[in-house]
Amino acid sequence: MQMLGPKTSAQIPAATRQAVVVIGEAPDSSQATTVLYERGAEGWKVSSHPWPARNGGRGWTRNKRDGDQRSPIGVFGLTVAGGLLADPGTTFAYEQTEGFTVAGRDVKGELFAGAFDYAVAVDVSRKPWNGPLDGILPRSGSGGEAIWIYADDARPTRGSVSLSRGRMKELLRWLDPSSRPVVVMGDASALGR
16 A cells, blocks of 8 residues: 555554555545555555545545535544445445435535445444444544445535445445454545655
8 A cells, every 4th residue: 555654554453454545636626536455464455446436525634523525534444334225245234224314415415315325334433333323423532424435426425435336335245344444535645644
């Protein structure tokens, strides 16, 4: 994972063997690229081709606040998943429920319909290992709304990361809770530190 600087790399726990790396084009951009990595005896190896992704409509931040339309920068655990649709074959704890129906509109004013067909909770503002809709927010020292990696049609988000529906299913099948996966996310300059 050569694009990650020493400070960012040091935040990845030693026990982690899977990393979802989301690199934004610029600090204020909502365009990003996602690549999956696995760590073995010889170090980190690429597990996927680059996937297009979207992040917060106003880019990235180290100080996430509710409604700022920015995605948080950092290394965060991935522990549970869920969605409106049936489990696509993940080994993660998966909760299928109508609770993933999202009312309202995205940053461009479009309806959220279908955005949470599949989702993985990002442990930035929630307690790890609880259900994805546990409502226990925020974790001490953090602020902002719940952050997810979810299926959407390439629109900027309010702070989460979105992938195409097909890539989201692929991600869910790839994630292995015994590998203690994390997401490493931020703009290229921030992650290069």
